[in-house]
Amino acid sequence: MKIVVCVKHVPDATAKRSFDAADHTVDRAGVDGLLSELDEYAVEEALTIAAAGDGDGEVVVLTVGPEQALDAARKSLQMGAHAAVHVVDDAVHGSDAFGTSLVLAKAVEKIGSDTPVDIVLCGMASTDGAMGVVPAMLAERLGLPQVTFAAEVTIDGTKVTARRDGDVATETVEATMPLVLSVTDQINEPRYPSFKGIMAAKKKTVETWSLADLGVDPSEVGLAAAWTSVQEVAARPPRSHGEVVTDDGDGGRQLVEYLAGQKLI
């Protein structure tokens, strides 16, 4: 079984995050970054699936992004993934979900050129962009079935059964490999790397590919090719002090009035 996990390097949400003043893209160089927390669930699920059965599954992590994005792949290798691919190319800068999914799709195809890929795993969304559409676009580009937002996955041969928890109903979805699968933060408890994992990761293969290696025309990706553009960014105003409701017997009524006044109910 060969599994590709798409992982993203995102700015640390606990650090000060900013946008580039010139082109309004997320400043990825000036801040500390890390493996998107939501992708840790995908890595964990991939490792679990690969270790099941005869345990000879192979997990390849794939990341697209600047130099330091390699850290996200490295963390995944430390958790136990077997190999990594890093697509790095200046022309990728500013890509939207369409551009990113194109690069990912081409990279997955290249990874599968020797032995075919059975599962492409993704997190449910990135913790910075938070669009959650890349898995669906990726499936479309690869011509594979998509099972998204899985909260539980069972594998039986080439059949994949997933539970999707919606607001009003829980669905059980089946698909056959190869497929694209995205998982939620309910699916597992991602492991911590161990020191042995850290040492082992140093010896694992990391391939670095450019757009040319993937046969992607640079004009199809990047800021210029994006379908949307950011006109302006402004810092969020500091949080105002909340409104304190003192309960003199009619606290409940006051709360309801407040919520209704804010059109929250």
Added chain:
Amino acid sequence: MPVDRLLPTDESRDLLALVRQIAAEQLTPRAADDEAASRFPRDVFGLLGRAGLLSLPYPEEFGGGDQPYEVYLQVLEEIASAWMSVAVGTGVHALSCWAIAGFGSHEQRKALLPDMLGGEQLGAYCLSEPQAGSDVAAMSTRAVRDGDHYVLTGTKAWITHGGEADFYLVFARTGDDRTRGISAFHVPAGSAGMDFGAPERKMGLTGSTTTQVLFDGCRVPAGHLIGAEGQGMHIALAALDSGRLAIAAAATGLAQAALDAAAAYAVGREQFGKPISDFQGMQFLLADMAAAVEQSRATYLYAAKRRDAGLAYSRQASIAKLTATDAAMRVTTDAVQVLGGSGYTRDYPVERYMREAKITQIFEGTNQVQRMVIGRDVVRAARG
């Protein structure tokens, strides 16, 4: 703000990042509650073991991480910043494994070390007795050979992890010579004839259990003797130099946490129309605290580097223990001062840090004993 550290390799940088992540996600959030409830966090040691943090300084052949002390101690320092009881427990566990790793037979190492270093088996180190504290050679617990067993009788005092540990490294008298009559034994939990006193009611480090360990005709297979008969004192003291460094590192981490809490409070608290951190009187206080923390770190790292280089480091280990633990006491006391009335309440962690700092001046050799060790070495050198 994470401490900006000088680390020797890429893997040690990744290791410290992992430790910070585990500390922030698994230790910091529960430390105050578990300490308040005197709850021993046994599960945490399993987690640290699985992450490979309990075996860092041990050789690869035993499943260890083969890391220099310079790196291992900084890991311990980070753990202490998040939760002192866990750092002390990690240090005590390492002390308890030391005897088997350093002096155990091939069979003992093969059978016992993997689970000890992997954290499945938690250790306790039983040296002190009610009448043998600073003067450890005054111990009276006896081990008498009876066929293919030793029979242990006596009382060990102040044992960290008493009643919680899976194995006990016990020092007992096999002869009458004050120092050469002592031997070391591996005693698994549940051995018949071993019992525990009630947990001590301590002023701090309440998440770490401390009890007497009572031996009343406890039969231990002769194969559980570590090293040779009479080698016990040598084994105990060999471990203590490393143990002192661990306490120095842990005290440094505790002081760092106190400094961080004090600095964060000082920039947020306003009096006389501005943050108290704007007052020179406050900045000087913070400056002295920062200087003390960095002196501690530099001092223990110097001793660690001597150890890593294979040089004698006993004197430097004592100096590091003395420097870092006295500094931790001062820094944590000053942190309470910086927070004013709030610092004196249990709503902030600094009063706990202050209570935790005190024990570091007492165990693993009181600071008077450290001065004795250092002083003797100075005099010996002067006499030539």
